Amino acid sequence: MGAQAGFARVNVNYFYIDRPDHAGITEIMDFFSRMTRRPEAYDPEQGQELQDLFPDLVPEGRDLLRGAGGCSPYLKTLATQEAAWLPEALDTPEAAVTQIYAHLREVAPDQLGTELRVAKRRIALLTGLADLAGVWSLEMVTQTLTDFAGLAAHLAICTEIGKEFKRGKMPEIAEDDLPQAGGMVVLAMGKMGAGELNYSSDIDLICLFDESRFSEDAYHDARASFVKATRRMAALLNDRTAEGYVFRTDLRLRPDPAVTPVCMAMAGAEAYYESLGRTWERAAYIKARPCAGDIDAGEAFLARLKPFVWRKHLDFAAIEDAHNMRLRIREHKGLGGRLELMGHNMKLGRGGIREIEFFTQTRQLISGGRDPDLRVRGTVEGLQVLADKDWIPQGAADILTRHYRTHREVEHRLQMLRDAQTHSLPTSDQEFDRLAAFMGRDRAELEQELRDNLTEVHDLIEGFFAPEETDSVPDNYHEALDSEIIGRWPSYPALRSTRAVQIFRRLRPDILANLARSSHPHEALLAFDGFLAGLPAGVQVFSMFEANPHLVDLLVDIAGTAPSLAAHLSRNASVFEAVIAGAFFAPWPGCEVLEQELTQVMAQQGDYERKLDAARRWTKEWHFRVGVHFLRGVSDADAAGQQYADLAGAVIEALWPVVVAQFAQKHGMPPGRGAAILGMGSLGAERLNARSDLDLIVVYDADGVDFSEGRRPLAARQYYARLTQAMITALSVPMAEGRLYEVDMRLRPSGNQGPVATAWGAYQTYQREEAWVWEHLALTRARAVAGDPEMKRAFEDFRMAFLGEKHRDPALVMKELAEMRLRISEAKEPSGLWDAKLGPGRLQDLELIAQAATLISDGVGRDNIAGLQNGVACGWLSDADSVALGHAHRLFWQVHQAARLLGDRPLDAETIGVGGAAFVLRDTGFETMVDLADAMRNISAKAARVIDRLLPESGKESGA
Secondary structure, three states: OOOOOOOOOOOOOOOOOOOOOHHHOOOOOOOHHHOOOOOOOOOHHHHHHHHHOOOOOOHHHHHHHHHHHOOOHHHHHHHHHOOOOHHHHHHOHHHHHHHHHHHHHOOOHHHHHHHHHHHHHHHHHHHHHHHHOOOOOHHHHHHHHHHHHHHHHHHHHHHHHHHHHHOOOOOOOOHHHHHHHHHEEEEEOHHHHOOOOOOOOOEEEEEEEOHHHOOHHHHHHHHHHHHHHHHHHHHHHHOOEOOEOOOOEEOOOOOOOOOOOOEEEHHHHHHHHHHHOOHHHHHHHHOOEEEEEOHHHHHHHHHHOHHHHOOOOOOOHHHHHHHHHHHHHHHHHOOOOOOOOOOOEOOOOOOOHHHHHHHHHHHHHHHOOOOHHHOOOOHHHHHHHHHHOOOOOHHHHHHHHHHHHHHHHHHHHHHHHHOOOOOEOOOOHHHHHHHHHHOOOOHHHHHHHHHHHHHHHHHHHHHHHOOOOOOOOOOOHHHHOOHHHHHOHHHOHHHOOHHHHHHHHHHHHHHHHHHHHOOOHHHHHHHHHHHHHHOOOOHHHHHHHHHOOHHHHHHHHHHHHOHHHHHHHHHOHHHHHHHHOOOOOOOOOOHHHHHHHHHHHHHOOOOHHHHHHHHHHHHHHHHHHHHHHHHOOOOOHHHHHHHHHHHHHHHHHHHHHHHHHHHHHHHOOOOOOEEEEEEOHHHHHOOOOOOOOEEEEEEEEOOOOOEOOOOOOOEHHHHHHHHHHHHHHHHHOOEOOEOOOOEEOOOOOOHHHOOOEEEHHHHHHHHHHOOOHHHHHHHOOOEEEEEOHHHHHHHHHHHHHHHOOOOOOHHHHHHHHHHHHHHHHHHOOOOOOOOOOOOOOOHHHHHHHHHHHHHHOOOOOOOHHHHHHHHHHOOOOOHHHHHHHHHHHHHHHHHHHHHHHHOOOOOOOOOOHHHHHHHHHHHHOOOOHHHHHHHHHHHHHHHHHHHHHHOOHHHOOOOO
């Protein structure tokens, strides 16, 4: 069909015109000035008959009715019945819809059934013509149909509840409760819930009532009345009369419909979903929306159901469930096999609407527990937000959105022909010609585009849901890998379920190929075997790998390099979610951003324990990220040390107010100025490793306040002691998600014998009058990491002033340092050459010297390099000494940092394997492990000689 006089035809895709939602237009133009297309009359005689009924319409309107009537017997019948009403409605169709709704709200209960049917007829006619003419977008069409369905359901249920009330069958319900259906809610499911009803759709409803509104005596009578009202509501909407029907109504999406009543108590439904709910029911609730009755009660019910629908972990097992569901539908409907256009089901068939919906909903289920932005109802809206948040490629979202819209328009044309609830393309040439004319299309062009679109959707989604399954393995894997190890995999817990075995069978060839190609296949196989053996269950993890094949590469890389990290992954496989949950390799955000993010994460949790578990999940993901960046060379040892420290600082800072708030519920807010948490040791110096515990001190200032003000007041000293213990517990207690950090409080005044929280005044006095030299050495690295801002500033002011005072005798400091060095040497034997921490001229030795240099020079810097520079500035160290000690510190820090990532023991060149050795050598800059060993031996000896020369004879270690 060419351009018609009076309007311009616009071609977008092939028949879809993307127009704004007219509900938002401030100035509504008349119907005919907005037309962008019209159908051709397949049966010109029938079209002419309808056209002749409207002699006063403008030519564009008569042409539209001629095309509609010449293709669709249903639209011709409706237009004939509404010949008196239609011309005025076409002037401003939006106003006509509003008038229909307003009229229905005024209808008497005994006339509601008839008037709803008249309204349905008019809505169907007006919507159909606005759709055919391109006056309304697809979204406007489906939303109008949905809005009418919601109003019809609301009026119907309130009418029937009102009848029960008048019969005296609604105990404990007042007349004011009737506009909310007495506490009953109708949930719109599926397309109605999402605002996507199709032209001849049935409506899927779940009816529930709020049992908490009724006493035990009234409950049974109220339930019986709700059930009766629900049945009559369904009949009012569903039954065919002389005026037709309103909507085919399906109540079978409720829990266990074969045995449950048509209206259930909310508590019963919640109990079912918590214990027996299935993946398809979770998917259904993505689109669920209260549409009638007590909307507030319905929203509260859906809020309580969120943990069922939206899992806290990335839920990749939903992929397998959705794939199996697709296969069952295909088998049941006989829709498998090659694509044939004749009779093809546009909804359930290959490349159809349901495929796109499954794709969208499955991705939402996978990720929506972590990302609330994904919890949207509409399919197109869902695709776009998935792309915006980088869960799917934008190109995939664009393709599926385009084809979803075109599929839905084809579906609407099929249903408009005869008001049949069909989704299937015609099965005869004549009917296909009719469809092409109805769409204003050349048939051959239409068929080709339908075939191309369906194929593109199928290919894209099939690759997501059902990767090619093959049990083939690399030709040479037997030569590279130990078949005996592979042979024991089926006995592992992760492979005990049929589903896990099916998914793993598809993954196995790629895993074996990657292992065989690794630099040291046997070591990689052993490490992967350890990972697999440690998995408690496999479906979720294997599904994640199948959906994200690059994770297999990462796992093999980790397994071949850091078996200890692979073992950790087997116990905490959910940390892989971090790799696919956003910008995993983006620049490091810093402590402040991390604290803000964790604060938001915990704020989304309802109770204290969930906040603590959420903090553990979040911290594991970021900890894993730091380790992977270091392992893969994205960062070096120094950057990793800073990042581990940033992470720990953010956790403490974000967690402290949560602990305080929880403690205050019983004992009141902290008395006085509050408290500060001091990070000591490596945390204070901001140089943590993968396995660091946290050295902490808590100081508080009650500021003269003796007791807290709460339900159970505590004396200030007892309050802060118990609050500190609560914080230690929050950090270190094992929970469902593990623990955050081990905590060491032994650096507090008087060590294990002193109170866990120290009064601020007493702390200052202790440092000035009682503290040992080693405690002053520890103060050089101390840093306030959390707590009251004023207290944090007060500590830093005190620390800088105290360390800057010229009151220390260098000889005394060196004497005590020498004795301390000797005690450490006697108490802790180095593990050998590869022990980077213990031994003469190694990390602990070097850090003590740097701290002593800071103390002697009255410096305030926390890190070791600054300490050595202070030693040069005060004349204690020569430039050559500083260079030798600094060189040693850099090397041993690199080795120690790498060793702590690879395992919980010092390096062992014989066991770390090729991958581990390559990692260590890359970070230290040596060619071979022999070269590194020689350097460690020579550099530590040189550093030890410098230290021995600085300290009195009593502090010299043997073997230096």
